[in-house]
Amino acid sequence: MSGGALLPLAEAQQRLLALARPGPIIDLPLADCLGHYLARPLTARRRQPGADLSAMDGYAIAWGDLPGPWRIAGESAAGRPYAATLSSGEAARISTGAILPHGADTIMVQEDAERSGDTLRLAGKGPPERGAHIRRAGHDFEPETLLAPAGTPVDARLIALAAMAGHGTLPVHRRLSVAILDTGDELVPPGAPLPTPAHIPASNGVMLAAILAHCPVDATLPPNVPDRIDAFAHALAAQADADIIITTGGASVGDHDLLQPALARLGGSVQFWRLAMRPGKPVMVAQLGQTIVLGLPGNPVSAFVTAQVLLLPLVRTLLGATQALPQTREYRAGTPLPAVGSRQDFVRVQVIEGTIHPLGNQDSGALHALWQADALAIRPANAPAAGIGDPIDCLMLG
Template sequence: MISVEDAFKRIVETTKPLTTEKIVLEKASGRVLAAPLTARRTQPGADMSAMDGYAVKSSSLTGKPTTLKLIGESAAGSPFPSACGDGEVVRIFTGGIVPEGADQVVVQEDCTAEADSVTTAIGPEAGRHIRLAGIDFAVKQIVLDQGTYISPKSIGLAASAGYDHLMVHRAPKVAILATGDELVPPGKKDFEPFETVNSTAPQISALLSDAGAEVTILGQTGDDLKALKAAVKKAAGADVLITIGGASVGDKDFMQQALASEGMALDFWKVAMRPGKPLIFGTMGQTKVLGLPGNPVSAFVCALLFARPLVDQMMGRPAPLPTGVSLPLAADLAENGPRQHYMRARLVGEPGSRHLDPAVAQDSSLVSVLAQCDGLIVREPNAPVTKAGTMVPFLPF
């Protein structure tokens, strides 16, 4: 049995990012940039007006009513073709290029316009209401760093910088296989007392899909070695195979045997943690294999600690061992045993004075408790009695 830290090193830290691919910009959300993105243009490309008004040489303004000659117009996409001289103004709209010679924009509310002249009492203030060229970014400037998680906001920046395709790390293909004679699909019409709904596969699928993985649920199979072997074969081509159930050593736990028969090289299968002790990890060709426990909370905790960081690592994102934040306890905790304990807890109190209220029931089968909680308190092995008010690590989920 190995520690959580050792398990994380073997699963995540030894994994390299996947190969890269070039994809169309609008499909890149959720992916990770494989190389720095350097702007192909300057934005804005010229000095532009930030307001509707009149472009003028600031030296033409006196702070007293002054009448200036109106010589033309500059609108977004239609610049004024000539220079603005002394005693002249150019009608300008937001986004219009400031004409040569002008260095100030007077807003239209501060002007009285006639057919061929404009009067204003505004004083000189060079640069007023002007967006200077390059204030957003300049050509050849790095606008997105390698490793950036692409989101709608960064897609807008990439487009503005002149890109319609991005070079990103390939999203890992994750196959999920649930096992157990007792499992039935969530949509079954009627349920027998001996049946258990396969709730873990869609839960883990959502967790890893949100991280950017391309997830396929292979379905579920019973506790039969032949059927398990056939199901494992369906994961061919996956970067990660996640199995749920059968990871222990009971008479019906055939998962290790099925994986070994398909060529998996076992790294380890026990971790000093609870919930989640019977965790299988190995490699099957180019496929990483994570065998999660069958209890839904155990599987979720293992996926949170190991599977999601593994996806991050494969996509090129930094993937440190989740350590969480420190928050105070709302209740005493008894001493811990020899395994690292991840306890479900709720956040209580007002924002700015949050405390952690550990769930009374910590059984690893209780999905209702998991759904009602906000994260996990992390307790070190053999931790002593911990009093309310003590700061402890908390992993939000």
């Protein structure tokens, strides 16, 4: 496939996500839903609260009986409501979260109460108004209330909300299977001795697996693929049941860049490659049957950046997200930034007192500078030089 013009990142994202088809919908127990996305809207099955509740520890009284005194007729505790109706001049001890007894309409807090045996007197200022310190039935939501639309990410808050709304499961798309293939004769497993100065530790695979660790993804790291077309083809074929195959390195057109010919041997089809971004130009997207093959650059910073703007949006889309692209935050430039060439630039920066400052080493293999960075400053293609104080969109890291 010939090189041609470099593809703008926004177009590449659009074309990549158009290939994504979320898998079947399953009903998953709440405890297993973290990181998924709602496949259908979430609606309440019950009213919350289900009855008028006390918001404070104290005494349930009738506003008209103020300033008292009252006779203590009983107690309403959470899960054990007072069963009778309070008559005029009667009060009930009540706990936070307990149901308001019939005949009461106000809570007198503990700090305003003085009790002697079964006699209750007002010791402070008392409730400020009728209905004080009561959580009214349905004030959070009513049955059939739309709580969250389809495509919403499931976090701890939504899990708690779903449980309170009467759900034990949530409709989500199944977990994804992702195979991560490090490629290249020069790579040695992390921690293993390096046979020669020409060898380097394989960092991309473990990095990408870590990026995906917070997603509902089953990621596998097969052995490194050597620079032989038969090895490439075999590795791809062995993972052909995965939803996504990620490769790092081998996606360009050098003598040892064998991803494209290996795909051709297996009947795969390249959708696009070579993006107008820096770092990250040698990206390739292909299809192998129903599997999406994402060929990322071999340089680790390039692999990291392209994973943020392509891999994670793809995973989110396959999981049913409606907002898959990364969100940015605006900062002011703390130092002048040079004009940008024909490729969109992702600059590693530190945030210092609310302004961004580029790190000195922007090489696509410089992992130490990536670790030091707080964000990636996004500089559009052909952008003019930016001065101190100019607004810059940033993709936050960490």
